[in-house]
Amino acid sequence: MPEACVIGRTVLGRDIEAVRFDPPDYARARPAAILFGAIHGDEPATVLQLERLAEELIERPPGRVTWLVPCLNPDGVAAGTKNNANDVDLNRHFASRNWTAAHQGGYFPGTAPETEPEVRALVELIERAGARRLIAMHATFRCVNWDGDGKALAEQMGALCGYEVTGDIGYPTPGSFGSKYGVDRGLEVVTMEVPYLEVDERAWTETRAALRFSVDLPT
Numbered sequence: 001m002p003e004a005c006v007i008g009r010t011v012l013g014r015d016i017e018a019v020r021f022d023p024p025d026y027a028r029a030r031p032a033a034i035l036f037g038a039i040h041g042d043e044p045a046t047v048l049q050l051e052r053l054a055e056e057l058i059e060r061p062p063g064r065v066t067w068l069v070p071c072l073n074p075d076g077v078a079a080g081t082k083n084n085a086n087d088v089d090l091n092r093h094f095a096s097r098n099w100t101a102a103h104q105g106g107y108f109p110g111t112a113p114e115t116e117p118e119v120r121a122l123v124e125l126i127e128r129a130g131a132r133r134l135i136a137m138h139a140t141f142r143c144v145n146w147d148g149d150g151k152a153l154a155e156q157m158g159a160l161c162g163y164e165v166t167g168d169i170g171y172p173t174p175g176s177f178g179s180k181y182g183v184d185r186g187l188e189v190v191t192m193e194v195p196y197l198e199v200d201e202r203a204w205t206e207t208r209a210a211l212r213f214s215v216d217l218p219t
């Protein structure tokens with residue numbers, strides 16, 4: 001059975017929830033996967049995507065230990081803001097080698113890396129789970145981006161949803177999740193941009209097979 005837990009609390013004290021799904025034969029499992037949504041609070045479509053994936057994993061367990069964190073930034077989602085309640089862009093806040101305190105182009109990275117509770121919760125979960133496959137959900141484009149060892153997975157996911165696959169989004173992203181876990185650590189990092197479910201129900205039918213594939217479910 002899936003196991004739900006609270007992995008941390010936000011700036012405003014909201015729970016950050018995660019659900020763990022175990023494969024049938026735990027001993028033969030591949031390295032764990034973590035999928036997370038709404039690191040940007042103004043991208044609630046990503047929460048819906050992971051809630052739908054959770055429903056499918058309740059029906060049939062994944063082929064590897066899988067952690068879903070549908071909503072990493074619930075304060076931002078509640079307020080309708082991209083940033084967290086301290087107005088930090090959490091995707092510029094990881095302790096990557098390229099992190100910088102410089103406030104660039106509207107992205108506030110915080111005054112020091114990994115001091116915001118939402119990012120700390122995710123960092124600690126990745127360590128605890130020993131996860132090597134990491135899927136970051138964003139909105140509202142249709143594309144699959146990869147860092148580190150994520151190219152093969154991104155290409156397979158892109159083929160399944162018909163989205164463009166790229167290893168370079170065209171601008172620097174200091175302190176991003178992909179910079180730390182992909183570029184610095186060489187893990188299998190895929191960033192998936194999905195359209196808004198609220199106005200376009202096709203989004204889930206487009207992404208469903210790719211997300212199932214990412215957790216070793218039949219597509």
Ligand SMILES: [Zn+2]
Nearest residue numbers: 040043138139
């Ligand atoms: Zn985003």
